[in-house]
Amino acid sequence: MQIARKIIFYVFLLVYLFLCPMIILYSFGYIFQPVDQEIEQTGIIYLSTTPSGAYIYLEKKECDYKTPTSIIDLLPGSYDVGIRLLGYRTWKHQVAVCEGRAVVFENILLIPKDLMPEAISSEKDLSTLIELPADNSFIIKEGNEIDDFYIYDITDNKVQPLVQKNILKHNFSVNNIYTLNKNNQVILQGNTLSSKKYYYFNLSSQPQVLTDITQLISVAPNTIMYSASEENTFYAVYQNYVNRFNIKSMSQDERYIDKIKGIGLLDDEFIVLDKDNSISTRSLNNEQKEILFKNKNLGKNLFKNSNFYEISRLDNQLFLFSGDKGDLIVTVAPYQICDKGVLGVEYYKKTERLLYWTKDTIGMVDFEKDDQNSMLFKDEFEINELYKNGKNITQAFWVYNATHALFADSNSVSLLELSPDSNHHVENISEVRNNSRIIYNDQQGYLYYLNDDGDLMKLEIISKDKLVFAPFQKK
Amino acid sequence: MDFNYSSKTKNRKEARLQRFLEILPGALSWLIIIGIICLSIWQPIITALFMIAFLLYWLLRLIYMNIFLVLSYMRLSIEKNVDWMKRIEAIDNLKSKKPVLSNLNKLKGLKNRISQRIHYDELINLKKSNNLPVYSKDLYHLVIIPVIRETYDVVAPGLKAIRDGYYPSNRFLVIIALEEAAGNDVKKDIARIEKEYKNDFLDLLVTTHPTGVPGEARVKGANTTFAARHAAEYFNKKNIPFENVLVSCFDADTIANPHYFSCLTYSFMLNPQRLRSSYQPVPVYHNNIWDAPAFGRIIDIGTSFFQLIEATNPSKLVTFSSHSMSFKALVDVGFWPVEIISDDSAIFWKAFIHYDGHYGAVPIYTTVSMDIATGPSVGKTFTNIYKQKRRWAWGVENFPIVIRAFLKSKKISFYKKASYSYKLLDSFISWSTWSFLLLIGSNLPALFASKRFEASTVYYITPRVTGIIYSLASIGIIICMIISLLLLPKKKSKFSIFAKIQHIFEWLLIPVIIIFLSALPALDAQTRLMFGNYMEFWVAEKFRKK
Numbered sequence A: 001m002q003i004a005r006k007i008i009f010y011v012f013l014l015v016y017l018f019l020c021p022m023i024i025l026y027s028f029g030y031i032f033q034p035v036d037q038e039i040e041q042t043g044i045i046y047l048s049t050t051p052s053g054a055y056i057y058l059e060k061k062e063c064d065y066k067t068p069t070s071i072i073d074l075l076p077g078s079y080d081v082g083i084r085l086l087g088y089r090t091w092k093h094q095v096a097v098c099e100g101r102a103v104v105f106e107n108i109l110l111i112p113k114d115l116m117p118e119a120i121s122s123e124k125d126l127s128t129l130i131e132l133p134a135d136n137s138f139i140i141k142e143g144n145e146i147d148d149f150y151i152y153d154i155t156d157n158k159v160q161p162l163v164q165k166n167i168l169k170h171n172f173s174v175n176n177i178y179t180l181n182k183n184n185q186v187i188l189q190g191n192t193l194s195s196k197k198y199y200y201f202n203l204s205s206q207p208q209v210l211t212d213i214t215q216l217i218s219v220a221p222n223t224i225m226y227s228a229s230e231e232n233t234f235y236a237v238y239q240n241y242v243n244r245f246n247i248k249s250m251s252q253d254e255r256y257i258d259k260i261k262g263i264g265l266l267d268d269e270f271i272v273l274d275k276d277n278s279i280s281t282r283s284l285n286n287e288q289k290e291i292l293f294k295n296k297n298l299g300k301n302l303f304k305n306s307n308f309y310e311i312s313r314l315d316n317q318l319f320l321f322s323g324d325k326g327d328l329i330v331t332v333a334p335y336q337i338c339d340k341g342v343l344g345v346e347y348y349k350k351t352e353r354l355l356y357w358t359k360d361t362i363g364m365v366d367f368e369k370d371d372q373n374s375m376l377f378k379d380e381f382e383i384n385e386l387y388k389n390g391k392n393i394t395q396a397f398w399v400y401n402a403t404h405a406l407f408a409d410s411n412s413v414s415l416l417e418l419s420p421d422s423n424h425h426v427e428n429i430s431e432v433r434n435n436s437r438i439i440y441n442d443q444q445g446y447l448y449y450l451n452d453d454g455d456l457m458k459l460e461i462i463s464k465d466k467l468v469f470a471p472f473q474k475k
Numbered sequence B: 001m002d003f004n005y006s007s008k009t010k011n012r013k014e015a016r017l018q019r020f021l022e023i024l025p026g027a028l029s030w031l032i033i034i035g036i037i038c039l040s041i042w043q044p045i046i047t048a049l050f051m052i053a054f055l056l057y058w059l060l061r062l063i064y065m066n067i068f069l070v071l072s073y074m075r076l077s078i079e080k081n082v083d084w085m086k087r088i089e090a091i092d093n094l095k096s097k098k099p100v101l102s103n104l105n106k107l108k109g110l111k112n113r114i115s116q117r118i119h120y121d122e123l124i125n126l127k128k129s130n131n132l133p134v135y136s137k138d139l140y141h142l143v144i145i146p147v148i149r150e151t152y153d154v155v156a157p158g159l160k161a162i163r164d165g166y167y168p169s170n171r172f173l174v175i176i177a178l179e180e181a182a183g184n185d186v187k188k189d190i191a192r193i194e195k196e197y198k199n200d201f202l203d204l205l206v207t208t209h210p211t212g213v214p215g216e217a218r219v220k221g222a223n224t225t226f227a228a229r230h231a232a233e234y235f236n237k238k239n240i241p242f243e244n245v246l247v248s249c250f251d252a253d254t255i256a257n258p259h260y261f262s263c264l265t266y267s268f269m270l271n272p273q274r275l276r277s278s279y280q281p282v283p284v285y286h287n288n289i290w291d292a293p294a295f296g297r298i299i300d301i302g303t304s305f306f307q308l309i310e311a312t313n314p315s316k317l318v319t320f321s322s323h324s325m326s327f328k329a330l331v332d333v334g335f336w337p338v339e340i341i342s343d344d345s346a347i348f349w350k351a352f353i354h355y356d357g358h359y360g361a362v363p364i365y366t367t368v369s370m371d372i373a374t375g376p377s378v379g380k381t382f383t384n385i386y387k388q389k390r391r392w393a394w395g396v397e398n399f400p401i402v403i404r405a406f407l408k409s410k411k412i413s414f415y416k417k418a419s420y421s422y423k424l425l426d427s428f429i430s431w432s433t434w435s436f437l438l439l440i441g442s443n444l445p446a447l448f449a450s451k452r453f454e455a456s457t458v459y460y461i462t463p464r465v466t467g468i469i470y471s472l473a474s475i476g477i478i479i480c481m482i483i484s485l486l487l488l489p490k491k492k493s494k495f496s497i498f499a500k501i502q503h504i505f506e507w508l509l510i511p512v513i514i515i516f517l518s519a520l521p522a523l524d525a526q527t528r529l530m531f532g533n534y535m536e537f538w539v540a541e542k543f544r545k546k
Helices: A002-027 A296-302 B012-042 B044-078 B084-095 B110-129 B152-164 B184-200 B220-237 B260-270 B294-310 B327-332 B343-354 B378-408 B414-441 B457-487 B496-530
Strands: A030-033 A038-041 A043-050 A055-058 A061-066 A069-074 A077-084 A091-097 A102-109 A128-131 A137-141 A149-153 A158-161 A173-180 A185-191 A196-202 A223-226 A233-237 A242-246 A251-257 A260-265 A269-274 A279-283 A288-293 A309-315 A318-323 A328-330 A336-338 A344-348 A353-357 A362-366 A382-387 A393-399 A404-409 A412-417 A425-431 A439-441 A446-450 A456-460 B140-147 B172-179 B203-209 B245-249 B277-284 B323-326 B360-369
Touching: A002 A030, A002 B044, A002 B457, A043 A077, A043 A091, A043 B457, A055 A069, A061 A069, A069 B457, A091 A102, A102 A412, A102 B457, A128 A173, A128 A446, A173 A223, A223 A260, A269 A309, A318 A344, A336 A353, A336 A362, A344 A393, A353 A393, A362 A404, A382 A404, A425 A446, A425 A456, B012 B044, B012 B378, B012 B414, B012 B496, B044 B110, B044 B294, B044 B360, B044 B414, B044 B457, B084 B110, B084 B260, B110 B260, B140 B152, B140 B220, B140 B260, B152 B172, B152 B184, B172 B184, B172 B220, B184 B203, B203 B220, B220 B245, B220 B327, B220 B343, B245 B260, B245 B327, B245 B343, B260 B277, B260 B360, B277 B294, B277 B343, B294 B378, B294 B457, B294 B496, B323 B327, B323 B343, B327 B343, B343 B378, B378 B414, B378 B496, B414 B496, B457 B496
Parallel strands: A043 A102, A260 A309, B140 B172, B140 B245, B172 B203, B277 B360
Antiparallel strands: A030 A038, A043 A069, A055 A061, A055 A077, A077 A091, A128 A137, A137 A149, A149 A158, A173 A185, A185 A196, A223 A233, A233 A242, A242 A251, A260 A269, A269 A279, A279 A288, A309 A318, A318 A328, A328 A336, A344 A353, A353 A362, A362 A382, A393 A404, A404 A412, A412 A425, A439 A446, A446 A456, B245 B323, B277 B323
16 A cells, blocks of 8 residues: 555656646646647637627637637637627627737627617607706706706606796796706706896705895806805805805805815815915815925926816825816826816726716726836826717716716717727717707616607616626626 | 653743744744735735646645545455454464465455455565564453543443453453543443443453642543553553553543454554554544534544545554554553643654654554534534534644654654654644635635736636636545445434435535634634643533433
8 A cells, every 4th residue: 555655646746747837837828739839828818798698709600608708729819709699789809819818808788789769758859958966867958948947867767847837936048057066956047037047946855945046146157066064055166266155144255265276175175276286175164274285397287278177086185177178187197188178077986997078089097006017107097098080079978887988979879898909899879869968877777868859768778687797807 | 762742841942942833833824824815915826826736736635635535445344344353363373373365266255355365465474574472362452431521321332332342351451531520420420330341341440530630731641641550550460561451542432343452453463563553443423423413424524534544654644533552652651641632643742752763553444433522502513513623633732842852853764754744734734724725715816806917818717727626626525425425324214315315415515614613723723822822621522312
């Protein structure tokens, strides 16, 4: 038994010493090519689709496996990859495989061949949709009169008048709607027959009460801010100054904050960009708390393009400055994202991605740190221009964990799929009414828009119950 | 070598070395567990590759162990129905006759033929060694049964088994080593046992080990040493040379196989180094196996498997639990350590060191059956098993003492020192860490994967490779299932076949059981030793259903 044991031991030792490096090399993609008698390093293509179970075609030949799967042992080169599933549009891509690397397509959304939008309102000939900061509702505009405005509740699937009938005893034509944070508070700016008016009301109050706050606002502000820690107090933001007013006491503080170049309201404090390009925080009582930035040269260089900046917080120490000329600045190097023309932004916190768009371009900023990057002078973020062929991009939204972007360009809506090789897919989703806006709710996966006839339509972009997570994929 | 086999030493340098060696196993175990977590955050690719290398090593070792498990079981099976008394007779006859290989073809069954062939070869080797034993009629057995809280139901069956076994019971001196601290009901039960079995053996003595003897810890070894000293006096009075006595130190619940003592006697007589050997049977836990919950069954079957595998490597075998040895050797080395909990392995090391490495353990292919540590409820059973395994893992307390002895010894060969040291350390480290590595190691790199790692082939191929390894490893589990079914006693119930089917599925609990009832207790014991939180002896509750 002793001798047998020793023999078996040495055999196993040899097997281990042989197999272990072979398996490790295989893990790095090395395979033995019997034809050429060579060892070559291969790459991988990983494909995961929603819905799963789609057929894969590699170089027009059907593979044995369905999605989600990884295709291994691919020699470096370019491959035509196709994905087909009954009832869905074919997905095609030319993939460049590199040795020892995996090209990962983990969020392919297959688009149904026949998209079936659903009409969800009896109102006809609607003109546009207006977003509300809270995700569970939006405003529908039919005409300019107050009675032509409705509110749609996404959760209950109900359309109701924005302002209950007979609350206003006179005609009121709405010019502007200010929506304030996520508190369902709305300020309407418009005209009666004789004068300009401002009305405040809370969408969730019952019964609905409209408060005339015209005396508090003399000039139409650029935007109105509200802090949840101060009930009834609002801040009207103008070019270079801020007025404060209280709708309970009907009092106003003109130029409450003056001589500024930018402002943002955080939970219970202001972040202010002063005229000298320094940045500080101030309490709601306008007392300076902390100076966050004071570099004359850098400040002058950064904030040179616009006259005024809206400041918002993306993350703990990450702030975004949106200039009135469309330049975008962030507080991490290399600081400037775009120098002009930005029409809007959307930030997805989980994956630290910022989506921005101009009239003709959609771009993405990735703030996620790559700790394995040992390059010198490394940037804290990466900018990618995802789409450059826009004609009149007005809106864009993140979809499906910021792996796709839904955008409105002129009178069509398209879905852009982010590809790892920057060869992004764009699929046309629908045509929409001219000059109308769209609403997208990522929690439910639905797009709301007006068709050519002005009907309110609802279209499923992602089916949440069909989502697939790849092995090891961060959810 | 004259070495004080104790963790306590007055020499400062020795004390520091002792402390360092006490810390070492626990520190290494924690370093491995924490290290793999840190490495997977810092270098996930390297961790993934390390895990592949480890899993492959684990798979090959599993296959390797399975091979010897099967071989060992086959040997056990072959020797199951041997007439050991006849073989003992054959050894007795060696002095006058040459061994005769009976016509193998006339024997029924392949097992018989193999067994007979092995027996013949063994006789030839013994004859060649010129170290023939005394006649079997001159041999005696000393059985020491320590008791502290075990009742009549637990202790009596062990004596009954000795009495009813194949070896003549009048060759036995049985000592029930009672602790003074035992309860009155236990003392009453022992008195009853003494009365019932007094006349069935050469003699049946009951010793009462006093509590609080200076220099002694509250350990089983102190009690059995006290009993053994009494035995020495007894044999001296009767002029029975110690060389002619085999001592078996059992647990209170140990029930020896009817062939145990005849097999033991045969192995003793056959062994040219008979006075410098311990004799290790295969421990099984069949006394209450069907009364215990599934997790208890599986974990203790695993213990039996481990011993079966160890039996195939006698050059590295160390004694465990109930075993036997020459009484002469026991006296020479100064009996069992009186302050060490793991007396079963400690006595081996003590003898090994005393005889400068010329001491070994001989596997004997017969079984002793014990109880699975149970309790009145599933929760209590779980706790009892956990504590028992922790006490077994406390065998790590021998590591620093053995290493200190090795460092001092000039006569034990370097090869023996190195190989035993490595085996000792490796067995404890792998016991406490492997399950955690298997559970978490494969998944950690992906959990902390950076972008770079996610875009590498390693990230995608590793799960495939580990999946294949685990699938192959499941073959090992199937082999274990089969062997366990073969080893299990028949359930005394109408539907024993259902019990066996149920038992097959119980093996699916392995991933959970080995963490909570194997790795965790081992890590617990090593951590306590590391922090100097020395354990006291804990008596496993033996709970028998009426």
